[in-house]
Amino acid sequence: MKRFKLSYLKSFTERAERKLKDIVSTIKSAEESVRESYSETIQYLDSDDFVKMILLDASFIIEYFWKNKTLNWTDEDREILEPWLCNRMQMDFILLENQLPFFIIEKIYDIAFPSLSKNNPFIELTFRQFEYYNVQISQYSPSTKILHFTDLVRNFCMPPSERRLKGKSQKMMEICSAAQLVELGLKFKKRESSNNINWSPLELKYADGVLEIPRFQLDDTTEIYARNLVALEKYHHPYKDEAYITDYYTLLSFLIKTVKDMDVLVREQIIDNWLDGVVATSMINKLSGEKCFNIQTNSHYHKMAEELNKFYTDRARMTYYVIMRPLKREYFYNPWRGAATIGGSLLLLLTVTQTVCALISVMKNWE
Template identity: 60%
Template structure:
């Protein structure tokens, strides 16, 4: 009986093990099929140039929400449903109406052109665009025509009474700022395409890029011309990208970025206290300098002059955000603000550079200093402009050598002070020796 019972138990155990094994196999097969289905639902990764219009990452956005969010007008899909921006939608439609009626534009031709470029336009956005084809095309057409009309009116200085009644100086300036935000962009190529179709004769003599340079001339600190971009093979992705290129030196003057970062550097005031001289670099017709091109040699730090005003933070933050998303290997703007944050740590540092006419500050000193220090605080980086790295090492070396020299000069500034210092040192040494002898005498007594 015992043998039969054991045999029965063994059989039952084998049956349970077989059931569990089959169940696990079936469950594993089902799970693997679900995972395969998830992988199969992925859309193909976009071909180059791919994404170039991004939503700003949350950690960066938290530092200043408004710097990345349009305040009066939505361009593109990311903010089109923001209720605070709906008042400008009618204004955009009126611009489309005047555009069509004045220039006798065939909207059907424009729609057909956009339809052919729809896929390429969608691929420029980092987020899936949850709009059907018709709604997407309407958005592109309305927003692009508004931009073209706005730029043309500014270029030709032909503003109607209706324009002036709606576009007050404040609102016009704010529209300009909204047009440089990374999240508020249309692909440049689609606006250019619509412009070329709408104005085939005008576009030959005055291409859209010319109007764009005119519109953003305030940010064109190096006085670039469209031909400079053409000759260098620079392709404009959108307006934020254009403003970044305005800041960069020509390709042949862009230093390599290498592994390594600036971990420590003395501030402007600290450097000035031990003898460093600051000099403003001013561009002229023969030597146009990028704002990023600082120079150091023989105890003199040369810095291109720059202006701080209410537009600076919006401009700078969106360029840094673009680099984080699209140009992490070429983040020259980010490098620049990291370097400035080392130089400008306090209000005294800001005041020093203002006195040297390097900074034209239209902000409160504390606000300006805080802005500089916060611009790159959320940036994570392991590479940096190699020129800045070497310059920081030289400045740290200058500070160390000058500090020793300053101490020696202070110590031996007059024969009397030098003699007193030597006497004090000898007295201290004699006291230490005497104390040591006393201790040894007690030990062996």
């Protein structure tokens, strides 16, 4: 990868409208702010090495994003355009450990290409690069503020502020699985776009025995993608009422405990699963982190969990009264009647077994 970075640094400096020393000076002036975004291991780099690292990484990102927008690829880019490498780089761009502060990449872009940045701001290139994750088709604006690419991808998942339910986090008991809920009559439904609203993946809706969940895909990149968003929330959104992604995967892990649960959601076209059922189920459960009773979750999911638990309890009680109570009243109203019922059932079972054995014997003799 370093070979590509050096090649792209060369093309970056050749295209730049400002001298390299001006770009380096820009990085140096922001060095203290940039260092604050890194772990202690970076702090040991001296100033020159730190500036070189930022310049090399930022120029590669800028050139790659620009080529992706303009499709101005050269013969030298042929290797980097291999599908497997493109997919790997796209995942590398959202790894939390790889992040450069967005502001420094944008600053370098604006300094290097002042005329270009007016009509093609770097935020536009970034939105285009990560458009696959932009399921709500969010629009950028000059005032859009993001920490880095991982933060942008998280923002793409978040409901808009006007649809984001406010409230303190609350304790939520574990809920029944999808298969258990279906057995008692709950319906799962894919939540479709409506009234020009593209729902966030996090916007589940429960009403009148129907749980609507926006469609999502599980593939071999899902775990990396999800783990980085969960890690981002852990360090940058530590308050429980802000950990929307973490809460989402916790709720999914309650609903999907077995392959049977996974099959329910696949059948209803809520999950587009490209993995083995066992692998997919295990992955969902691992993504929830430390799942335990009385977990903290945002108020919206807390209320939904309460409603689902109430649905299950009410239906279970109804099933008991509709089916079991008449049986108890008819066949087990006193110990003698209960013993007679059990004895009769055993006699019937033995009779059926004897009949089956006799039929098997006759079939063998006939052969």
